[in-house]
Amino acid sequence: MSTPWTRxxxxxxxxxxxxxxxxPADPARIGRRVVRRRATGMSAADVASxxxxxxxxxxxxxxxxxxxxxxxxxxxxxxxxxxxQLLAGAAPDAVYDPGVDVVVQEELAAEAAAAAARQAxxxxxxxxxARADExxxxxxxxxxxxxxxxxxxxxVRDELTRRAGWSVQADVDTWLAGALAAYRGHYxxxxxxxxxAVLLPAQLLTHAALLTELAHLAPDADAGQLAFAARLATxxxxxxxxxxxxxxxxxxxxx
Numbered sequence: 712m713s714t715p716w717t718r719x720x721x722x723x724x725x726x727x728x729x730x731x732x733x734x735p736a737d738p739a740r741i742g743r744r745v746v747r748r749r750a751t752g753m754s755a756a757d758v759a760s761x762x763x764x765x766x767x768x769x770x771x772x773x774x775x776x777x778x779x780x781x782x783x784x785x786x787x788x789x790x791x792x793x794x795x796q797l798l799a800g801a802a803p804d805a806v807y808d809p810g811v812d813v814v815v816q817e818e819l820a821a822e823a824a825a826a827a828a829r830q831a832x833x834x835x836x837x838x839x840x841a842r843a844d845e846x847x848x849x850x851x852x853x854x855x856x857x858x859x860x861x862x863x864x865x866x867v868r869d870e871l872t873r874r875a876g877w878s879v880q881a882d883v884d885t886w887l888a889g890a891l892a893a894y895r896g897h898y899x900x901x902x903x904x905x906x907x908a909v910l911l912p913a914q915l916l917t918h919a920a921l922l923t924e925l926a927h928l929a930p931d932a933d934a935g936q937l938a939f940a941a942r943l944a945t946x947x948x949x950x951x952x953x954x955x956x957x958x959x960x961x962x963x964x965x966x
Contacts, residue, residue, distance in 0.1 A: 739786035746790040747815060750807045755798040758807065762791045839863065843870040846883065855886050856934055859896035862903065865910035884915045885941050889934065892922035917952045918944035924958035 750758060765788040772781050793814070794807055809815045846867060849855045868887065872880040887907075890898050897903045908916060921940045925932065944951040 738783035742783035742786035743790045746787050746794070747809045747812075750791070750794050751809060753794075753798075753807050755795070755801070755803075755805070758791065758795045758798055762788075762795050765791045835863075835866075839866050839870050842867045843874065847871060847875070847879065850879065850882050855882060856889065858886070860887060860890040860898060862897050865907060868911075881941070881945075884912075884918065885934075885938075887911065888915050888918040888922055888941070888944075891916070891919035892926060914944050914948040914951075917948050917955065920955040921951050921958075924955050924962065927962055928958070 750761070753761070765784075769784055769788050772784055794812075797812065798805055798807060842861070842864065846855065846858070846864075849858050864887065868880070868883050871883055890896055891904065891907060894904075898907065918941055921944060922937060925937055925940060929936070940951070943954075
């Protein structure tokens with residue numbers, strides 16, 4: 712016998728919505744939520760009746776090829792059975808309440824945490840895009856070199872490279888290398904420099920190391936005079952690294 716809250720007709724695919732969902736629909740998750748909503752306030756006897764109906768539906772579905780692998784139907788039956796076991800161990804007059812169902816509350820907490828993480832990712836992506844717009848504009852104005860680097864600019868570099876390719880990347884790499892060499896902006900913080908050593912490519916770090924040593928040799932040299940360092944670090948990064956190390960040892964020996 713079917714009851715109004717448990718009988719399922721043959722399910723058809725949901726109509727497509729106007730906007731694409733942020734994540735794929737999960738039939739099993741939908742099924743569990745439907746069962747929990749229907750089961751709210753039910754007694755153990757009510758749930759036992761619903762379980763019988765769900766088992767009947769499962770047997771009926773198994774006879775149809777297009778319903779034989781019904782993920783949502785299996786999830787609904789499993790959830791009815793879980794709720795039945797939950798009420799079986801409760802007081803005789805107990806009714807189902809998802810608000811005190813530990814499994815439900817744990818799932819809700821996990822979903823809330825995942826949603827918060829997705830929102831944080833979206834905010835970070837928006838921040839990176841806005842900062843990339845800013846740096847691209849400063850580059851076009853010719854004032855990028857005077858700009859203080861900020862935390863997270865390593866990710867912005869990757870975004871600019873994705874957008875505009877090598878021509879922009881070369882300018883941004885030169886700017887970041889100069890900032891690293893001069894301990895400018897947030898690169899004055901040792902922790903930020905350590906993080907940059909992991910986030911930035913080796914040739915940029917080599918360029919920065921070479922600029923650091925060249926600054927000791929020629930403190931008054933401007934960026935144009937030291938432009939060869941970027942070409943050397945790009946064309947022969949290993950040799951540029953060896954040169955930076957040699958200059959460091961020579962300077963240490965003089966001190």
